Amino acid sequence: MEHIINKYKSKGFKLTPQRLAILRFLEGNTSHPTAEAIYSEMKKVHPTLSFATVYNTIQALKERGLLSEITIDPERKHFDPNPAPHHHIICTACNRIIDVMADYSETLTLPGDILDQFTVTGTHVDFFGVCVDCRS
Amino acid sequence: MEHIINKYKSKGFKLTPQRLAILRFLEGNTSHPTAEAIYSEMKKVHPTLSFATVYNTIQALKERGLLSEITIDPERKHFDPNPAPHHHIICTACNRIIDVMADYSETLTLPGDILDQFTVTGTHVDFFGVCVDCRS
């Protein structure tokens, strides 16, 4: 846990117990939690935690490029603490989101007329499907 | 305009003036409006229109596969009346969304472990960039 403290202190985070709990929860987390999921999980450890603190921490992480918003689920935003570029697949039945670790950057070329209009800064692929658990 | 009436009647739509105005506004519309944009545009023609009617019509169109939700903009949902599969690029400065008419279906192959877990039903590519107007 020491390395987490150093990691975020070096990024300019002031580390309070609440914030540290959130950072530890997110570290290496591949469950793509919603703000609500983070909040209710943290409530167990810090019952006085407020939603504002969750959103503040999310905001601080986003500003430093350590967390990204996932919009694949139209119902609500999910968050992903993995800064490595990757994609996602969502089960349209249970809304579970799984990482898709593949690099499509070479194949996703834009039509010429759009290349003239835009300077591209990023790409993200959303896959939709039904997972084995929901197929039965 | 006759063909719009027939098109939607044959799909089981009860055509009220408000609904018809929304359908005409969306027909061939590539501006990817938000619910708010549809509402304020329709207000000009039907001042008594309520937001519920906008959402009801959106819902009815979605159920019939004639409208899809676009989640590329984390701020709000946009809607696209083009049922043909395609992708989008958003300007991260002005939030303008443009269609990307390209077929990547051959190149977007999933890693084997995910193919075992999911039956894929669809794919959508989000491109992020800055448009010429915002670059200056």
Added chain:
DNA sequence: TCCAAGATGATAAATATTCTATTTTAAGAG
């Protein structure tokens, strides 16, 4: 140990969307 910047938490507010109940209307039957 002290201080200032920044974080917390309660609350209010803004935004987006859905729901409820009532009134109105479209469209087919007769």
Added chain:
DNA sequence: CTCTTAAAATAGAATATTTATCATCTTGGA
């Protein structure tokens, strides 16, 4: 053309999500 009924429209309340405000408290460096 009128009647009937299912569906749609409306207003407004309700819910959910996210942001803002502000007084209080805490972290971390001087």
